[in-house]
Amino acid sequence: MALHIVLVEPEIPANTGNIARTCAATGIHLHLVHPLGFRTDDATLKRAGLDYWHAVHIEYHDSFEEVQKSYSGHRFFYATTKAENRYCDFTFQDGDFFVFGKETKGLPPELIAANPETAMRMPMSGDVRSLNLSNSAAIIVYEALRQLDFPGLS
Numbered sequence: 663m664a665l666h667i668v669l670v671e672p673e674i675p676a677n678t679g680n681i682a683r684t685c686a687a688t689g690i691h692l693h694l695v696h697p698l699g700f701r702t703d704d705a706t707l708k709r710a711g712l713d714y715w716h717a718v719h720i721e722y723h724d725s726f727e728e729v730q731k732s733y734s735g736h737r738f739f740y741a742t743t744k745a746e747n748r749y750c751d752f753t754f755q756d757g758d759f760f761v762f763g764k765e766t767k768g769l770p771p772e773l774i775a776a777n778p779e780t781a782m783r784m785p786m787s788g789d790v791r792s793l794n795l796s797n798s799a800a801i802i803v804y805e806a807l808r809q810l811d812f813p814g815l816s
Contacts, residue, residue, distance in 0.1 A: 664719070665806055666691045666733075666759040667799055670726050673699030673765045680796035686714035689814055690803055695723045699764070726761070726773070733759065741802060742774050743792050745781035752782060754806035756813070765795050 667690055672678045678694070685692045723729050730738065738759045739752065763769035774781050784793060784801060792798075807815065 664691050668693040668761040670695045671764040675700040677795040681799045682718045683714050684800050686717035691719040693721050695726050740777050740781045742769055742781050743783055744774055745783040747782050749782040749802050754809050760802050
């Protein structure tokens with residue numbers, strides 16, 4: 663099994679490239695949900711991921727519903743600024759999915775409303791609307807990896 667990051671309709675290639683690099687470094691699987699705001703041969707995307715693309719387990723999906731259906735036995739956690747629970751309030755396990763929305767709008771409000779018990783936020787001052795997508799993904803997955811005692815990592 664493995665941990666998974668799902669990017670729902672990502673818009674900025676550099677963010678996706680940075681997240682792909684984090685996935686390569688940690689063995690986390692990356693799921694990209696269409697439509698993407700860039701082409702996968704985009705130079706910025708490739709530059710941010712450096713020469714680690716061969717080490718990324720990546721899947722493309724036509725919809726988030728497709729991801730849920732394909733991985734119905736797994737737990738899904740939803741990153742949002744609109745959650746009551748903090749990301750560090752959860753106990754993560756192997757096979758968990760961490761779902762992130764597009765940079766400009768986040769996840770659809772109806773998705774968060776349907777899953778309040780697994781929606782999570784990062785504490786931050788009221789002066790900032792949100793953290794950068796790739797930073798948010800790294801913070802959450804490294805917390806999950808810490809809880810699992812960094813399996814397979816040195």
